[in-house]
Every structure is written in C-alpha cells, then in structure tokens.
Amino acid sequence: xxxxxxxxxxxxxxxxxxxxxxxxxxxxxxxxxxxxxxxxxxxxxxxxxxxxxxxxxxxxxxxxxxxxxxxxxxxxxxxxxxxxxxxxxxxxxxxxxxxxxxxxxxxxxxxxxxxxxxxxxxxxxxxxxxxxxxxxxxxxxxxxxxxxxxxxxxxxxxxxxxxxxxxxxxxxxxxxxxxxxxxxxxxxxxxxxxxxxxxxxxxxxxxxxxxxxxxxx
Amino acid sequence: xxxxxxxxxxxxxxxxxxxxxxxxxxxxxxxxxxxxxxxxxxxxxxxxxxxxxxxxxxxxxxxxxxxxxxxxxxxxxxxxxxxxxxxxxxxxxxxxxxxxxxxxxxxxxxxxxxxxxxxxxxxxxxxxxxxxxxxxxxxxxxxxxxxxxxxxxxxxxxxxxxxxxxxxxxxxxxxxxxxxxxxxxxxxxxxxxxxxxxxxxxxxxxxxxxxxxxxxxxxxxxxx
Numbered sequence: 494x495x496x497x498x499x500x501x502x503x504x505x506x507x508x509x510x511x512x513x514x515x516x517x518x519x520x521x522x523x524x525x526x527x528x529x530x531x532x533x534x535x536x537x538x539x540x541x542x543x544x545x546x547x548x549x550x551x552x553x554x555x556x557x558x559x560x561x562x563x564x565x566x567x568x569x570x571x572x573x574x575x576x577x578x579x580x581x582x583x584x585x586x587x588x589x590x591x592x593x594x595x596x597x598x599x600x601x602x603x604x605x606x607x608x609x610x611x612x613x614x615x616x617x618x619x620x621x622x623x624x625x626x627x628x629x630x631x632x633x634x635x636x637x638x639x640x641x642x643x644x645x646x647x648x649x650x651x652x653x654x655x656x657x658x659x660x661x662x663x664x665x666x667x668x669x670x671x672x673x674x675x676x677x678x679x680x681x682x683x684x685x686x687x688x689x690x691x692x693x694x695x696x697x698x699x700x701x702x703x704x705x706x707x708x709x710x
Numbered sequence: 711x712x713x714x715x716x717x718x719x720x721x722x723x724x725x726x727x728x729x730x731x732x733x734x735x736x737x738x739x740x741x742x743x744x745x746x747x748x749x750x751x752x753x754x755x756x757x758x759x760x761x762x763x764x765x766x767x768x769x770x771x772x773x774x775x776x777x778x779x780x781x782x783x784x785x786x787x788x789x790x791x792x793x794x795x796x797x798x799x800x801x802x803x804x805x806x807x808x809x810x811x812x813x814x815x816x817x818x819x820x821x822x823x824x825x826x827x828x829x830x831x832x833x834x835x836x837x838x839x840x841x842x843x844x845x846x847x848x849x850x851x852x853x854x855x856x857x858x859x860x861x862x863x864x865x866x867x868x869x870x871x872x873x874x875x876x877x878x879x880x881x882x883x884x885x886x887x888x889x890x891x892x893x894x895x896x897x898x899x900x901x902x903x904x905x906x907x908x909x910x911x912x913x914x915x916x917x918x919x920x921x922x923x924x925x926x927x928x929x930x931x932x933x934x
Contacts, residue, residue, distance in 0.1 A: 638769055642776035668849050680777055687885045689824070689856040692770060692787035693779045699853050701846075701882045 502526050618663040619702045623673075625649060625683065628656025630675045637671025637697075639664050644674045670697040737768055742775035742784065749785045753792050762795045763812035766819070794819035798831060805832025807844075817848030824855035830865045837869050842878055853885040858898030867902050 633649040640646040649658035682688040683698035691697040738747040750771040774784030798818025802810040838844035854864045891901025
C-alpha cells in the first residue's frame with residue numbers, strides 16, 4: 494500500500510468522483526483505497542462516563558469571571574458603526590471655530606508671557622542683599638510684603654564663620670516691610686534698619702527700593 | 711419679564727464683588743485659620759464696597775497668619791487697618807484729592823497709624839507734586855513718626871525738603887539719617903532737627919544724585 498494516494502484517488506475517497514471516472518491506470522489504486530475505507534470501524538464510540546465531567550470542569554476553570562468579562566467588555570476593541578449627518582452650515586461653523594482657535598494659539602506662542610514677565614521684573618526690580626548677624630542660629634530666612642510673608646521662600650545662607658547669614662533678592666521698586674525668622678519660629682526685626690509697629694505688638698523693618706538702589710527707610 | 715431683567719441686573723452687579731470675595735478667600739486659604747479668613751473676607755468686602763484698597767488688608771492677615779498671631783488679634787489688626795484706610799481716604803478727599811490711588815491711601819493709613827492727623831496727611835499729599843509721589847511722601851513721614859520724630863516736626867521737615875528741591879531719593883534717606891543720629895545718642899527730634907537745619911545749605915541740596923552720607927568722595931578729615 495502506498496503511503497500517499499493519487500489526488501484523483503483522494504477525490505474518489507472524498508466522494509468527488511466515481512471509480513468509473515478515474516483513469517484506467519488509477520482504478521486499481523482506487524479500488525484498494527475503497528477497500529481500506531471499508532475496513533474502518535464505524536461502530537459508535539463510547540466515551541468514559543468521567544470524561545464529560547472532566548472536560549466541563551476544565552471549561553469552567555478557563556471560563557472568565559464576571560469581573561473579567563466586564564473588564565474585557567471595557568478594554569477589548571469592538572467595531573462601532575457611527576453615522577453622522579452634518580449640515581453644511583455646521584461644518585463651515587466648525588471649521589471657522591477651529592481656525593479661530595488655531596489663530597489664538599499661534600498668537601500666544603508668538604508672545605511668550607514668561608519672557609515678558611522676566612523682562613518686566615528685570616526692569617522694575619533691584620537686587621537687595623539682606624544680612625543678619627545671628628550666631629548660634631541653625632537656620633534663618635527673610636519674609637515680608639515682597640514674598641507675602643512666606644517664611645520658607647527666602648532662606649539665608651551661612652556666610653562663612655562668625656554667624657553672618659545673607660541672601661540677595663530681586664525686589665520690586667517700592668517700599669517693603671520685612672522681618673527675619675530665626676530657626677523657623679523667632680521673628681526678629683533687622684537691627685540695621687528702621688522699624689515700624691506691625692500691628693501685632695512687634696516691629697517690622699522697612700526698606701525702600703528705588704530705581705537707583707535700595708536703602709533702609 | 712421685568713422681574714427677570716431686574717434679577718439679571720442684580721446678579722451682574724454683584725458678580726465683581728462676589729469674585730473679589732472669592733479672590734480674598736482663596737488667597738487666605740491655608741494661610742490663616744478659617745475664622746480669620748471668614749472675618750477678613752467680610753472686612754475686605756466692606757472695604758471694597760467703600761472704594762478702599764483690599765490688598766493691604768489681605769497682606770496684614772497673611773502676615774498675622776505667618777507669625778502665628780492669635781486669631782482675634784489678627785482680626786482686630788485687619789479691622790483697625792480698614793478703619794485707618796477709610797480715615798486716610800477721607801482725609802485725602804477733604805484735602806481736595808477726589809480720587810486718591812490705592813498707594814496714597816495706604817501711605818495715608820500708615821501715617822495715621824504712626825500718629826499724624828488727618829489735616830497733616832492732606833497737607834503732605836497736596837504738597838507732594840511731581841516729581842514727588844504722595845504715596846512715598848506719606849510712607850516716609852509714617853516711618854519718621856514711627857521712629858519717634860514728632861508729627862508736626864515730621865511734616866515740617868518733609869515740606870522743607872520738597873521746597874528746597876531735594877530729590878525723591880533724598881526724602882527716602884531721611885529715616886536712615888534719623889536712625890543714625892539716634893545711634894549717636896541724639897533723640898529722634900534732635901536728629902530730625904539737624905537734618906532740617908542742614909536742608910537749605912547742604913552741598914548736596916540741588917541736583918545731586920547721591921544722598922547724604924553716601925558720597926563717594928568723602929575724605930577722612932583726620933588723615934594728613
């Protein structure tokens with residue numbers, strides 16, 4: 494028996510042709526194939542009783558939980574058919590709005606506000622150096638009307654030995670009140686500057702910043 | 711239809727005020743305790759309705775919060791400042807300045823707080839003509855008075871300086887000079903008197919850009 498039947502013989506086995514339709518030289522091979530087919534056991538197959546339950550258990554094991562099904566429904570791509578009926582005037586309106594938005598965006602890009610702010614600050618600000626002699630202090634900062642009394646905004650650095658703390662800030666032209674904060678809790682006025690009542694029973698130092706420089710008022 | 715129109719107009723009219731209140735509340739958020747924020751927002755709304763600047767009130771509240779001042783004390787200080795702003799605005803209007811700017815009102819309030827009276831504030835503001843800024847003049851006067859210079863003498867000194875044609879920077883340097891005089895043992899009044907006497911005859915009186923005590927050509931008289 495040959496391992497592989499002729500394609501026409503395979504067609505015979507598949508019912509696509511009859512033995513008479515085969516060429517004479519293939520009829521013997523066709524008969525042999527039909528005999529082999531007749532020998533196949535066509536008795537009904539009886540499966541073991543436990544097989545069905547085992548298969549179903551396996552199917553249930555792989556079946557998705559409700560949560561997973563919901564997740565899949567959310568994330569898995571699905572085909573959606575969208576039908577739009579657009580009136581011409583709406584299309585033109587949308588196009589005009591998009592063009593206006595683009596023009597606004599481009600205008601903003603052309604005039605960067607940050608750069609302008611920096612230029613203004615550089616023109617209207619003066620660098621002022623604050624110095625405090627506070628030996629033994631662990632940290633010192635300066636707060637005032639120029640930084641909305643933020644005690645953390647302007648820390649002073651220890652300038653070498655001897656308890657001298659210093660920081661240089663760009664302050665806007667005008668008059669400012671300020672105080673030093675020593676170790677995060679003690680507010681002290683600048684001993685080198687005039688001071689005024691702060692309204693809370695303590696004193697604020699006063700500094701005047703002009704275009705020509707700064708001086709303690 | 712008419713009631714609806716009236717309601718719309720009322721809403722439109724109150725919108726800026728509500729926005730201003732919202733701004734104040736937002737700026738005070740987490741900087742002062744909630745009761746202080748509520749009270750200051752209310753005070754600021756009242757001040758804005760009377761045409762007074764709100765920023766000094768917000769700054770004072772923030773300052774109090776930063777310094778961890780007790781809530782009632784912060785509220786009292788803000789309320790006192792609002793009263794001073796109103797007094798200053800009234801004094802300025804009485805002196806003929808119909809629409810004083812926020813800075814001038816704030817300077818006037820500081821001067822009032824330092825001990826100047828309404829008449830003196832109006833007088834100083836009237837005298838401060840270009841190139842002098844009335845806001846700066848009032849603030850300098852407030853600082854001088856805070857240093858202990860009597861109010862009358864403060865006003866006289868400021869006016870003498872302006873009449874002598876001193877630069878605005880010369881005015882700004884006055885408190886520092888008073889403080890230097892006090893550091894040398896003078897009383898504030900004596901230190902200010904010395905400045906007043908020297909105002910008309912000092913070599914830096916006219917046209918000098920450098921304020922007193924900051925001339926770079928100063929030589930040591932003891933050096934041969």
